Amino acid sequence: MGEKIHFLLTLQQYEQRLATIDLKEYAARLLCLQKSLQDLTEHLDQVHHDLLCEQQYIRTSEQELFRLEENLRQCLGQQASSKKAEAFQALGAKITHIREQIASCEENILQHLEIQEDKQKAFAGLAKETEDKKRKLQEEIAEQQKVFAECEQNILSLQEKIKTFRENIVDRELLQRYDHVKSKNIHFPWLTSVADHRCQGCHIRLSPEQDDFFRQNPEVQDYCEQCGRLLYVPASTMEDEEADEC
Numbered sequence: 104m105g106e107k108i109h110f111l112l113t114l115q116q117y118e119q120r121l122a123t124i125d126l127k128e129y130a131a132r133l134l135c136l137q138k139s140l141q142d143l144t145e146h147l148d149q150v151h152h153d154l155l156c157e158q159q160y161i162r163t164s165e166q167e168l169f170r171l172e173e174n175l176r177q178c179l180g181q182q183a184s185s186k187k188a189e190a191f192q193a194l195g196a197k198i199t200h201i202r203e204q205i206a207s208c209e210e211n212i213l214q215h216l217e218i219q220e221d222k223q224k225a226f227a228g229l230a231k232e233t234e235d236k237k238r239k240l241q242e243e244i245a246e247q248q249k250v251f252a253e254c255e256q257n258i259l260s261l262q263e264k265i266k267t268f269r270e271n272i273v274d275r276e277l278l279q280r281y282d283h284v285k286s287k288n289i290h291f292p293w294l295t296s297v298a299d300h301r302c303q304g305c306h307i308r309l310s311p312e313q314d315d316f317f318r319q320n321p322e323v324q325d326y327c328e329q330c331g332r333l334l335y336v337p338a339s340t341m342e343d344e345e346a347d348e349c
Protein backbone atom coordinates (compact mmCIF):
# COMPACT_ATOMS: atom_id res chain seq x y z
CA MET A 104 0.00 0.00 0.00
CA GLY A 105 1.39 3.35 -1.01
CA GLU A 106 2.44 5.94 1.49
CA LYS A 107 -0.13 8.41 0.19
CA ILE A 108 -2.94 5.92 0.98
CA HIS A 109 -1.53 5.30 4.43
CA PHE A 110 -1.45 9.08 4.98
CA LEU A 111 -5.04 9.47 3.84
CA LEU A 112 -6.18 6.55 6.03
CA THR A 113 -4.68 8.29 9.06
CA LEU A 114 -6.43 11.53 8.12
CA GLN A 115 -9.65 9.54 7.77
CA GLN A 116 -9.20 8.12 11.29
CA TYR A 117 -8.78 11.60 12.75
CA GLU A 118 -11.77 12.94 10.87
CA GLN A 119 -13.90 10.00 11.95
CA ARG A 120 -12.86 10.50 15.59
CA LEU A 121 -13.69 14.21 15.37
CA ALA A 122 -17.11 13.40 13.91
CA THR A 123 -17.97 11.06 16.78
CA ILE A 124 -17.23 13.51 19.61
CA ASP A 125 -20.55 14.94 20.63
CA LEU A 126 -19.84 18.07 22.63
CA LYS A 127 -23.56 18.90 22.76
CA GLU A 128 -24.25 15.75 24.76
CA TYR A 129 -21.68 16.77 27.40
CA ALA A 130 -23.05 20.31 27.46
CA ALA A 131 -26.60 19.01 27.95
CA ARG A 132 -25.51 16.77 30.83
CA LEU A 133 -23.74 19.70 32.48
CA LEU A 134 -26.78 21.93 32.06
CA CYS A 135 -29.02 19.24 33.55
CA LEU A 136 -26.80 18.96 36.65
CA GLN A 137 -26.71 22.74 37.08
CA LYS A 138 -30.50 22.85 36.80
CA SER A 139 -30.85 20.16 39.52
CA LEU A 140 -28.61 22.22 41.79
CA GLN A 141 -30.68 25.33 41.15
CA ASP A 142 -33.94 23.45 41.83
CA LEU A 143 -32.61 22.12 45.14
CA THR A 144 -31.58 25.60 46.27
CA GLU A 145 -34.88 27.10 45.19
CA HIS A 146 -36.88 24.45 47.02
CA LEU A 147 -34.97 25.05 50.25
CA ASP A 148 -35.40 28.80 49.84
CA GLN A 149 -39.14 28.30 49.41
CA VAL A 150 -39.39 26.23 52.62
CA HIS A 151 -37.32 28.83 54.46
CA HIS A 152 -39.51 31.62 53.15
CA ASP A 153 -42.56 29.71 54.39
CA LEU A 154 -41.02 29.47 57.85
CA LEU A 155 -40.22 33.19 57.89
CA CYS A 156 -43.82 33.99 56.93
CA GLU A 157 -45.03 31.87 59.84
CA GLN A 158 -42.69 33.67 62.24
CA GLN A 159 -43.85 37.02 60.89
CA TYR A 160 -47.50 36.00 61.38
CA ILE A 161 -46.79 35.05 65.01
CA ARG A 162 -45.04 38.39 65.64
CA THR A 163 -47.99 40.29 64.21
CA SER A 164 -50.41 38.25 66.35
CA GLU A 165 -48.31 38.96 69.46
CA GLN A 166 -48.47 42.68 68.70
CA GLU A 167 -52.23 42.38 68.35
CA LEU A 168 -52.36 40.56 71.72
CA PHE A 169 -50.27 43.30 73.30
CA ARG A 170 -52.63 45.95 71.88
CA LEU A 171 -55.68 44.07 73.23
CA GLU A 172 -54.12 43.74 76.69
CA GLU A 173 -53.31 47.44 76.69
CA ASN A 174 -56.91 48.13 75.70
CA LEU A 175 -58.16 45.90 78.51
CA ARG A 176 -56.01 47.69 81.07
CA GLN A 177 -57.40 51.07 79.94
CA CYS A 178 -60.98 49.84 80.10
CA LEU A 179 -60.47 48.32 83.54
CA GLY A 180 -59.00 51.65 84.70
CA GLN A 181 -61.92 53.58 83.23
CA GLN A 182 -64.38 51.18 84.82
CA ALA A 183 -62.74 51.55 88.22
CA SER A 184 -63.07 55.32 88.09
CA SER A 185 -66.49 55.33 86.48
CA LYS A 186 -69.15 57.03 88.55
CA LYS A 187 -72.26 56.22 86.56
CA ALA A 188 -73.81 52.77 86.56
CA GLU A 189 -74.65 53.03 82.84
CA ALA A 190 -71.05 53.72 81.85
CA PHE A 191 -69.88 51.00 84.25
CA GLN A 192 -72.13 48.50 82.52
CA ALA A 193 -71.11 49.53 79.00
CA LEU A 194 -67.47 49.20 79.95
CA GLY A 195 -68.18 45.81 81.49
CA ALA A 196 -69.56 44.56 78.16
CA LYS A 197 -66.59 46.01 76.31
CA ILE A 198 -64.20 44.35 78.77
CA THR A 199 -65.89 40.98 78.30
CA HIS A 200 -65.57 41.35 74.55
CA ILE A 201 -61.88 42.28 74.77
CA ARG A 202 -61.23 39.31 77.06
CA GLU A 203 -62.84 37.02 74.48
CA GLN A 204 -60.64 38.54 71.77
CA ILE A 205 -57.57 38.04 73.96
CA ALA A 206 -58.45 34.38 74.59
CA SER A 207 -58.97 33.73 70.89
CA CYS A 208 -55.76 35.56 70.01
CA GLU A 209 -53.77 33.54 72.57
CA GLU A 210 -55.21 30.30 71.24
CA ASN A 211 -54.33 31.29 67.71
CA ILE A 212 -50.76 32.12 68.73
CA LEU A 213 -50.40 28.75 70.49
CA GLN A 214 -51.60 26.93 67.37
CA HIS A 215 -49.19 28.81 65.16
CA LEU A 216 -46.29 28.25 67.57
CA GLU A 217 -46.87 24.51 67.05
CA ILE A 218 -47.01 24.96 63.28
CA GLN A 219 -43.84 27.03 63.46
CA GLU A 220 -42.09 24.31 65.42
CA ASP A 221 -43.06 21.69 62.81
CA LYS A 222 -41.89 23.95 60.00
CA GLN A 223 -38.67 24.64 61.85
CA LYS A 224 -37.97 20.91 62.15
CA ALA A 225 -38.87 20.26 58.51
CA PHE A 226 -36.61 23.09 57.40
CA ALA A 227 -33.68 21.88 59.51
CA GLY A 228 -34.05 18.35 58.11
CA LEU A 229 -34.33 19.58 54.55
CA ALA A 230 -31.38 21.95 54.98
CA LYS A 231 -29.15 19.07 56.03
CA GLU A 232 -30.42 16.81 53.25
CA THR A 233 -30.03 19.58 50.68
CA GLU A 234 -26.51 20.33 51.85
CA ASP A 235 -25.47 16.70 51.21
CA LYS A 236 -27.18 16.59 47.82
CA LYS A 237 -25.69 19.93 46.83
CA ARG A 238 -22.20 18.79 47.75
CA LYS A 239 -22.60 15.65 45.62
CA LEU A 240 -24.02 17.64 42.72
CA GLN A 241 -21.22 20.21 42.91
CA GLU A 242 -18.70 17.37 42.77
CA GLU A 243 -20.48 15.89 39.75
CA ILE A 244 -20.57 19.31 38.07
CA ALA A 245 -16.86 19.83 38.64
CA GLU A 246 -16.19 16.36 37.20
CA GLN A 247 -18.42 17.04 34.21
CA GLN A 248 -16.77 20.41 33.61
CA LYS A 249 -13.43 18.63 33.54
CA VAL A 250 -14.74 16.10 31.01
CA PHE A 251 -16.20 18.93 28.94
CA ALA A 252 -12.93 20.86 28.94
CA GLU A 253 -10.99 17.71 28.00
CA CYS A 254 -13.44 17.09 25.21
CA GLU A 255 -13.02 20.65 23.91
CA GLN A 256 -9.25 20.25 24.10
CA ASN A 257 -9.53 16.97 22.23
CA ILE A 258 -11.53 18.62 19.48
CA LEU A 259 -9.02 21.46 19.16
CA SER A 260 -6.10 19.07 19.01
CA LEU A 261 -7.84 16.88 16.40
CA GLN A 262 -8.74 19.94 14.32
CA GLU A 263 -5.12 21.05 14.47
CA LYS A 264 -3.86 17.58 13.46
CA ILE A 265 -6.36 17.38 10.61
CA LYS A 266 -5.38 20.83 9.36
CA THR A 267 -1.69 19.91 9.34
CA PHE A 268 -2.39 16.56 7.72
CA ARG A 269 -4.45 18.11 4.98
CA GLU A 270 -1.81 20.76 4.29
CA ASN A 271 0.86 18.07 4.00
CA ILE A 272 -0.97 15.81 1.59
CA VAL A 273 1.00 15.96 -1.67
CA ASP A 274 -1.53 14.18 -3.85
CA ARG A 275 -4.11 16.97 -3.99
CA GLU A 276 -6.22 15.11 -6.53
CA LEU A 277 -6.52 12.08 -4.27
CA LEU A 278 -7.56 14.37 -1.41
CA GLN A 279 -10.17 15.99 -3.66
CA ARG A 280 -11.61 12.58 -4.57
CA TYR A 281 -11.73 11.63 -0.88
CA ASP A 282 -13.49 14.93 -0.05
CA HIS A 283 -15.89 14.32 -2.93
CA VAL A 284 -17.02 11.07 -1.23
CA LYS A 285 -17.38 12.85 2.12
CA SER A 286 -19.45 15.60 0.54
CA LYS A 287 -21.97 13.00 -0.65
CA ASN A 288 -22.97 12.14 2.94
CA ILE A 289 -21.70 8.60 2.63
CA HIS A 290 -21.08 6.90 5.98
CA PHE A 291 -17.59 6.18 7.27
CA PRO A 292 -15.29 4.86 5.83
CA TRP A 293 -14.98 7.18 2.85
CA LEU A 294 -11.78 5.52 1.70
CA THR A 295 -11.78 1.75 1.89
CA SER A 296 -9.96 -1.25 0.56
CA VAL A 297 -10.81 -3.94 -1.94
CA ALA A 298 -10.55 -7.41 -0.45
CA ASP A 299 -11.71 -10.72 -1.83
CA HIS A 300 -13.03 -8.82 -4.91
CA ARG A 301 -15.39 -6.85 -2.69
CA CYS A 302 -15.61 -3.23 -1.59
CA GLN A 303 -14.99 -3.23 2.18
CA GLY A 304 -17.42 -0.34 2.63
CA CYS A 305 -20.60 -1.86 1.20
CA HIS A 306 -19.29 -5.48 0.97
CA ILE A 307 -20.78 -5.90 -2.48
CA ARG A 308 -18.77 -7.79 -5.08
CA LEU A 309 -17.12 -5.60 -7.69
CA SER A 310 -18.37 -5.79 -11.26
CA PRO A 311 -16.09 -7.93 -13.47
CA GLU A 312 -15.03 -4.74 -15.30
CA GLN A 313 -14.02 -2.94 -12.11
CA ASP A 314 -12.40 -6.09 -10.75
CA ASP A 315 -10.34 -6.31 -13.95
CA PHE A 316 -9.49 -2.63 -13.74
CA PHE A 317 -8.05 -3.05 -10.24
CA ARG A 318 -6.15 -6.17 -11.25
CA GLN A 319 -4.49 -4.24 -14.04
CA ASN A 320 -4.08 -0.96 -12.11
CA PRO A 321 -3.57 -1.87 -8.45
CA GLU A 322 -1.91 1.48 -7.75
CA VAL A 323 -4.94 3.46 -8.92
CA GLN A 324 -7.92 4.46 -6.76
CA ASP A 325 -11.46 4.40 -8.03
CA TYR A 326 -14.99 4.96 -6.74
CA CYS A 327 -17.02 1.86 -5.83
CA GLU A 328 -19.71 1.44 -8.48
CA GLN A 329 -22.20 0.38 -5.78
CA CYS A 330 -21.72 2.77 -2.86
CA GLY A 331 -19.48 5.51 -4.24
CA ARG A 332 -16.67 5.08 -1.70
CA LEU A 333 -13.11 5.59 -2.82
CA LEU A 334 -11.42 2.19 -3.23
CA TYR A 335 -7.77 1.21 -3.11
CA VAL A 336 -6.05 -2.14 -3.43
CA PRO A 337 -3.93 -2.95 -0.36
CA ALA A 338 -0.30 -3.92 -1.02
CA SER A 339 -0.76 -7.33 0.60
CA THR A 340 -3.59 -8.19 -1.83
CA MET A 341 -1.39 -7.23 -4.77
CA GLU A 342 1.38 -9.52 -3.46
CA ASP A 343 -1.11 -12.35 -2.80
CA GLU A 344 -2.53 -12.14 -6.27
CA GLU A 345 0.94 -11.99 -7.78
CA ALA A 346 1.80 -15.08 -5.74
CA ASP A 347 -1.41 -16.78 -6.93
CA GLU A 348 -0.49 -16.02 -10.50
CA CYS A 349 3.02 -17.50 -10.12
Ligand SMILES: [Zn+2]
Pocket residue numbers: 302303304305306307327328329330331332
Ligand atom coordinates in the same frame (compact mmCIF):
# COMPACT_ATOMS: atom_id res chain seq x y z
ZN1 LIG B 1 -18.87 -0.07 -2.09
